[in-house]
Amino acid sequence: MHVRIITVGKIKERYLSDAIAEYEKRLTPYLKLSILEITEEKRGVHLSGGLEQIIKNREGNRILSAIPDGSYIIALDIHGKQMSSEAFAARIQELQLAGTSSVVLVIGGDLGLSDDVLIRASLRLSFSPMTFTHQMVRLILLEQIYRACKINCNEPYHK
Incomplete structure (x- = not known):
């Protein structure tokens, strides 16, 4: 299975x-992993709601264009489903058993x-109702993928 993280x-x-x-490095024996960093939109500090939406849409278009056809997509979203490490591992295993060759995890x-x-x-997967930096989420995500393996x-x- 090829796991891609698009961030x-x-x-x-x-x-x-x-x-x-x-x-x-730890994940190397278990799966093929790649990380693609999408460029952030340049912007000022204070944004109107409309400008925030435009920026998210531009970044979203770049994300979507990088996703291979037929991929199973998991979006990291604070409003998404929370699951235990065991449940996440079971989902990954289900995908492998179903023959899914590409899983894409997306961090906004x-x-x-x-x-x-x-x-x-x-x-849509949530690690917590708390807010984390997207840089920290990448580390937490990799640790959870490793734990699932x-x-x-x-x-x-x-444990």
């Missing part, structure tokens, strides 16, 4: 880059994801 923006903090690189920018991306997603292979790490 808006780059990682700026070295400590996060180092941790992300560690999980990318600080304004979130466009409606078009959310509508296209097969699953360990759970599905009955290997120690999970």
Whole structure:
């Protein structure tokens, strides 16, 4: 299975880059992983609601154009479904058993994801009702993917 993470923006903090690189390395034996960083829209600090929507739509169009046809899409969304690590692992395993060759996980920018991306997603996933930076979400997501791989292979790490 090829797992793609499409995310808006780059990682700026070295400590996060180092941790992300560690999980990318740990995932190598389990699946093919790629991360695509979509460029953030340039903007000022104070935005009107209409301008926020325009920015989300532009970023969303770039995200959608990067998703391979036939992919199972999981959008990270604060209003999405919350699930345990075991339930997430079970979903990944179900997709593998169903022959799904491409899973795309999408992390929006600080304004979130466009409606078009959310509508296209097969699953909207929330880690918490709390707000995290999209850079931190990337690290948490990679850790949860790794945890799912360990759970599905009955290997120690999970607890």
